[in-house]
Amino acid sequence: MAEEKHKAKIKKTVAAASSTTKEKSPRKKKANAEPPISNEELKTMFLNMKKQSADLKxxxxxxxxxxxxxxxxxPKELERLISDENNFSEKDWGKIxxxxIEQEKEFEKLYKKIGLxxxxxxxKKEHKKTAKRRSRLRKKNKNWIPVK
Structure with missing residues (x-):
């Protein structure tokens, strides 16, 4: 009788253990997942990108x-002039x-053509410059307060 109880306990524990360790089913694919892009679509996308880059060039x-x-x-000559602007006389300074100013006007026209x-x-660029400068100052001096 003791043996039967012991065997029954073993059967119960084996059954419980086998029920908890079920084999995991393979992961299901998401229903909303996008289908993979076909080669033709990739080719057309690549050709469009090439055309756009050619247009930009x-x-x-x-x-x-x-x-x-x-x-x-x-523009490179002008950059050289501007970088060396400290070495120029007042007349050259006026030209620069x-x-x-002409350069800025030209850029404004070009940006308007593009739609910007x-x-x-x-x-935004100026703001970034000042923000970077302020952050540098903050890192150097912990007690720094910005002057407004």
Whole structure:
């Protein structure tokens, strides 16, 4: 009788153990998952990207040409002039300022063609510069308070 009870206990524990360790079913795929992109779609996407990059290159070339026509100098030459602006006389300084103004006007026109607002973009850049400067100052001096 004791043996039968012992065997019954073993059977119960084995049954319980086998019921808890069920084999895991393979994971189901999500119903909302997007189907994989076919090769044809990839080819068309790639060709469209190539066309867009070619169009952008043409636009940049046109911008470069118009810039050289307006200023009479290439943007690289103008950058060199601006970087060396401390070594110029007052007349040259005036020329450089005029070129900067012309450059900004040209950029505004070009941005309008594209559909962007040049002034907002310029303000964002300036804001980033000041934010970076402030963060640097904060890191150096923990007690720093910004002056408004």
């Amino acid at each position: 043409k636009q940049t070339d046109e911008l470069y040409d118009t810039f050289t026509k307006v200023t009479g100098k290439t 300022q005029k070129l900067k 607002d040049y002034k907002k973009i310029k303000e």
